[in-house]
Amino acid sequence: MLNEVWFKGERTLVNKNFKSGFVSIVGRPNVGKSTLLNKVMGQKIAIMSNKPQTTRNKIQGILTEESFQAIFIDTPGIHKPKHKLGEYMNQQATSTLREVDAILFLVEVDQEPGTGDIFIANLLKDLKTPIILVLNKMDLISKEMLLVRIGQYKDIVNAIAFIPISAIKGENTEVLLDEIKKLLPDGPMFFSADQVTDHPERFIIAELVREKVLHLTHEEIPHSIAVVVEHIAEREGTDTLFISAVIYTERPSQKGILIGKQGLLLKEIGKRARGDIERLLGSKVYLDLWVKVKKDWRNHAIELRNFGFQNE
Numbered sequence: 001m002l003n004e005v006w007f008k009g010e011r012t013l014v015n016k017n018f019k020s021g022f023v024s025i026v027g028r029p030n031v032g033k034s035t036l037l038n039k040v041m042g043q044k045i046a047i048m049s050n051k052p053q054t055t056r057n058k059i060q061g062i063l064t065e066e067s068f069q070a071i072f073i074d075t076p077g078i079h080k081p082k083h084k085l086g087e088y089m090n091q092q093a094t095s096t097l098r099e100v101d102a103i104l105f106l107v108e109v110d111q112e113p114g115t116g117d118i119f120i121a122n123l124l125k126d127l128k129t130p131i132i133l134v135l136n137k138m139d140l141i142s143k144e145m146l147l148v149r150i151g152q153y154k155d156i157v158n159a160i161a162f163i164p165i166s167a168i169k170g171e172n173t174e175v176l177l178d179e180i181k182k183l184l185p186d187g188p189m190f191f192s193a194d195q196v197t198d199h200p201e202r203f204i205i206a207e208l209v210r211e212k213v214l215h216l217t218h219e220e221i222p223h224s225i226a227v228v229v230e231h232i233a234e235r236e237g238t239d240t241l242f243i244s245a246v247i248y249t250e251r252p253s254q255k256g257i258l259i260g261k262q263g264l265l266l267k268e269i270g271k272r273a274r275g276d277i278e279r280l281l282g283s284k285v286y287l288d289l290w291v292k293v294k295k296d297w298r299n300h301a302i303e304l305r306n307f308g309f310q311n312e
């Protein structure tokens with residue numbers, strides 16, 4: 001049964017009992033929030049790595065099925081801020097929580113609830129938004145241990161459901177989706193059915209480049225870089241897209257490391273990023289990568305704004 005609704009000035013047909021709403025994913029850095037989002041979406045929207053604080057912006061994944069549309073907001077991991085960028089990231093994570101229809105609080109089930117988890121549990125305590133506690137990485141522990149962990153979390157989180165999953169393997173993610181669906185109110189399609197994210201391609205391309213840097217570098221480098229895509233243009237007479245992007249570092253020494261001996265590291269970053277970008281855009285890509293130094297950019301409000309980290 002279809003119903004006619006008006007949305008953004010246009011008439012749209014939706015299922016009579018169509019549900020739609022916003023779902024925030026919160027949790028300590030590195031618990032698997034981006035992995036879960038990508039698994040649920042069936043494609044790569046958020047970047048993943050084994051280094052904490054990979055996610056810096058709110059990233060939305062829009063999942064549309066016949067009876068519902070869920071808009072996921074993948075927040076930067078909440079942590080004790082050490083600099084302005086850290087404060088921005090925490091603010092991004094908490095500001096959305098009041099406005100959403102459901103919160104997925106992700107924890108790592110192979111570890112005891114730690115101070116970071118308890119910090120977040122306290123942050124959520126007074127919210128009216130329903131919470132689903134998602135115990136991720138169940139592939140790493142036994143059933144017995146899982147039950148113990150659920151018990152421990154029941155003591156500290158007032159959730160309406162406690163669902164163990166393995167985001168990486170997709171185990172139990174369907175059960176989680178069913179639970180999310182129950183929390184969505186009746187509503188229209190906020191985005192067209194074929195739209196999977198509200199982020200412009202430029203942003204996702206920059207994130208894919210950043211992901212490769214995270215995978216291929218160590219220590220201070222991963223968190224001292226920002227990537228800006230400067231041009232995306234079709235190459236005349238070819239089916240190739242020309243994309244140029246700059247990786248900004250904080251110090252000249254980091255620039256040297258990123259470029260590597262005879263430019264080898266930068267070449268490898270470019271090669272890996274190009275593969276992902278081609279899959280994202282469904283087109284051949286020529287990726288022109290540069291490394292530039294912007295001294296101490298993480299502590300400068302203006303630089304943060306230039307790199308797109310601004311509070312709404």
Ligand SMILES: Nc1nc2c(ncn2[C@@H]2O[C@H](COP(=O)(O)OP(=O)(O)OP(=O)(O)O)[C@@H](O)[C@H]2O)c(=O)[nH]1
Pocket residue numbers: 027028029030031032033034035036047048049050051052053054055056075076077136137138139140165166167168169
């Ligand atoms: N064993 C196992 N590892 C997982 C699972 N889900 C995620 N991981 C791993 O955990 C690490 C962190 O995953 P991310 O998805 O980047 O974590 P995040 O919470 O988005 O991290 P931030 O962006 O730092 O907030 C990666 O190495 C993942 O492969 C899981 O279900 N099982």
